[in-house]
Amino acid sequence: MSITMQNGPNAARPAVASLATRLLTLCYGGLAYLIFFGTFLYAVGFVSGFVVPKTIDTGRTSSLTTALLVNLVLMSIFAVQHSGMARQGFKKLFARFASPAIERSTYVLLASLSLILLFWQWQPMPMVVWSVENPTIAGIVTAGGFVGWLIVLYSTFLISHFELFGLTQVVSHFAGRVVEPMKFKTPGLYSLIRHPIYLGFIIAFWCTPVMTLGHLLFSTVTTAYIFVGIYLEERDLVSMFGDQYRRYREKVAMLVPGVF
Ligand SMILES: C[S@@+](CC[C@H](N)C(=O)[O-])C[C@H]1O[C@@H](n2cnc3c(N)ncnc32)[C@H](O)[C@@H]1O
Known part of the structure; x- marks a missing residue:
């Protein structure tokens, strides 16, 4: 840890890391954020089939069995990294070996790298x-997908975009401040549903005018994974925020207001 509590007369004051260490930490967090943001933009193109060179439906084809196996392995790599590193147990372990200031950036960086691997190696199942067929309805469905991506991005700002992607932590560390844990918030969409970011992803993944077998596999597996992710995330949120989160869960729907 580069910010530590001291013993003796200065017991309450955190020991601040050297300027070089803080600068390195800041650059690491900044780079991780840029890689994340590029990956997010590529994901929009990959799933919607616009602009990017390789989409969910393009690339070299192989047999259906090979494509199915490769794609399932790629999605499993992302799921294991993403869920494993998000758990409180992993965060405590991480803090024993590295500064907690870079924990979120490392998480974001590795999640981005596993997604880049998925985009690169994904086998189309065309x-x-x-x-x-109706161009107007097709246009509406496509627009619905983009609305999903906007809900994702907008919701990250509601609960603190820069904290979610590690920048706040490295900036605090650079300024010599103690890195605070994320606070529980329920602004805007979070007062209607508990998981607007995940809802945005589900909309973005399913709203497509042409659903190929590969895209269907991607949407089905990621949606199932989102439900597992919600279960694990809420278990952590209950252990972190106790009755505050339990009350929130009783009052506010998971994904669709008034439905579930
Ligand atoms: C990828 S975000 C997804 C947040 C939420 N599940 C959603 O779909 O909008 C996961 C992070 O958000 C945090 N989180 C979830 N709900 C939160 C809330 N209401 N306020 C602050 N942080 C929250 C979790 O602890 C986790 O670190």
């Missing part, structure tokens, strides 16, 4: 499962 069989069309459904296709919206």
Whole structure:
């Protein structure tokens, strides 16, 4: 840890790391954030099939079995990294070996790298499962997908975008301040549903006018993973915020107001 509590007369004052260490930490966090943001933008293009060179439906094709196995392995790598590193147990372990100031940035960096691997190695499964032929309806469905991505981005700002992606932590560390844990918040969409970011992803993944087998596999597995992620995340939120989160869970729907 680079900010530590001292013993003796200065017991209450945190010991601040050297300028070089703080600068390095800041650059690391900044780089992790830039890689994350580039990956997020690429994800929009990858799933929606716009602008980027390789999308969910393009690339070299192989047999259906090979594609299925490769794609399942790629999604599992992301799921294990993403859920494993998000747990409180992992965070405590991380703090024993490195500064907690870079814990979130490291999480974000590795999540981005596992997504980049997925984009790169994803095997298209081009069989069309459904296709919206009416151009107006197809346009509305496509727009719905982009609304999903906007809900994701907007919701990150509601609960603190820069903290969620590690920048606040490295800036605090650079300024010599103690890195505070994330606070529980329920502004805007969070007063209607508990998981607007996940709802945004579900909308973005399913709203497509042409659903191929590969895209359907991606949407089905990621949606199932989101429900597992919600279970694990809420278990942690209950252990961190206790009755405050339990009351919130009783009053506010998980994903769809008035439904579930
Ligand atoms: C990828 S975000 C997803 C947040 C939320 N599940 C959603 O879908 O909008 C996961 C992080 O948000 C944090 N988080 C979830 N709900 C929160 C809230 N109401 N206030 C602050 N942080 C929250 C979790 O502790 C976790 O670190």
